Amino acid sequence: MPLPTESGRPVLTTNIVVFTLRDEQLKLLLIRRRNAPFEGCWSLPGGVVGTDEDVEANAMRKLEDSTGLSGIYLEQLYTFSAPERDPRERVISVAYYALVASKRLQLRTDADSEGVGWFSLNELPELAFDHAQMVDTAHQRLAAKLDYSTIAFQFMPELFTLSDLQNVFQIILNRDLDKRNFRKRMRAMEQIRQTSQVQKTGSHRPARLYRVNNPHEVRIIK
Amino acid sequence: MPLPTESGRPVLTTNIVVFTLRDEQLKLLLIRRRNAPFEGCWSLPGGVVGTDEDVEANAMRKLEDSTGLSGIYLEQLYTFSAPERDPRERVISVAYYALVASKRLQLRTDADSEGVGWFSLNELPELAFDHAQMVDTAHQRLAAKLDYSTIAFQFMPELFTLSDLQNVFQIILNRDLDKRNFRKRMRAMEQIRQTSQVQKTGSHRPARLYRVNNPHEVRIIK
DNA sequence: GCAAAAGTGTTCCAGATACACCCATGT
DNA sequence: ACATGGGTGTATCTGGAACACTTTTGC
DSSP, X not given: OOOOOGGGOOEXXXXXXXXXXXXXXXXXXXXEOOSSSSTXXXXXXXXXXXXXXXXXXXXXXXXXXXXXXXXXXXXXXXXXXXXXXXXXXXXXEEEEEEEEOHHHHHTTGGGOOTTEEEEEGGGOOOBSTTHHHHHHHHXXXXXXXXXXXXXXXXXXXXXXXXXXXXXXXXXXXXXXXXXXXXXXXXXXXXXXXXXXXXXXOSSSOOEEEEEESSXXXXXXXX | OOOOOGGGOOEEXXXXXXXXXXXXXXXXXXXXXXXXXXXXXXXXXXXXXXXXXXXXXXXXXXXXXXXXOOSOEEEEEEEEOOTTSXXXXXXXXXXXXXXXXXXXXXXXXXXXXXXXXXXXXXXXXOBSTTHHHHHHXXXXXXXXXXXXXXXXXXXXXXXXXXXXXXXXXXXXXXXXXXXXXXHHHHHHHXXXXXXXXXXXXXXXXXXXXXXXXXXXXXXXXX
């Protein structure tokens, strides 16, 4: 396997589908393109991978750049390589997806700069390249992983109520869940624990606050 | 996103984990390397992706080259990009895995050429680069997919007995299954149908032969 | 006292598991 | 007749789904 001359190499990029939950909706981060092709069009964050750069490290760096946060859950999604996906020349993109706890972002996102925005999955603008396909694949993967992994907890802040948690599941799965069955299932999972604190909001009974046992771990379950 | 000069591009390759079942074992195809690095070492088939070549098409081509067959099930596995995975320079590999029906190969494999071989998963030689990791990832994916897809049927020839099919499951999952429960489950899946033919082998009752309903389709189930 | 969300158990059903004997054939 | 793998049904267990009322608070 002789390596090719440098002129025979395709361009390698990353793209990241950054999910968060805000305003009771699953949202993702888009960036408005400043250059051709697709100038002015919304697109996923990402960038070109340098010769000596690790692909995942590149994705993580771009993710940190666009959110201003570190320690975010990041997972490789799929590598997109359709020959005409970039009109200029052959560009291959390794797509990742990332999950950010809503509360962490709220610190920053008031300062949303021009050309960066959070969009609800239901109201996406036209996307550049094959990014719509990436979003689709990422959403499917996310929904599938709710069932057999502890990935949902990546969306949760330090302290949260069981109703908050149920909301997260309902939004991602896009259907209502039974409260009692949901709580039973969460208890059985043993991924969260009660705290002694409660949250008082509005004119009703205060809600017990919970905490994730291993906030940075995503385990395959069952 | 300006594209980089050509001198700033990493090399892109594919590798394929080709599984088949032979001699009651899950086996995979390895190729002995003729050049440095890892000269003489066994490795996964694959090759460099050209600038204008689709990555999946490249993998399919390499797969057809090494097996002499076409129409094989091929699925993207993962993209490996650790910075030191190739000692020469930065090489990124998009790994695929493929499943071949045992009977199809038996036509060809008597002519196994020097430097190409089928190895049982339990008795793998030392592998070049990070190929051992690729094999591991592929095996995990395969075992997981048995549960929630119809991927297992990719291993089956045109006609097969239920015992054959049960064997396939047992080998991949590496544990025994109950005969009656297995048959009940297969019937419920509705992926295979009885034929009117039977197979007479040895001094016992002949076995009914079955056929896969949609041989080229892999569906997600349940 | 009323509105609003929090919290709590039991019944039912379906799918998975455990398990043992008769059948058709070749020698 | 016996050895060999082919073929079949039932009882039980378990995890998921459906379902309604009481509790605590603010106003």
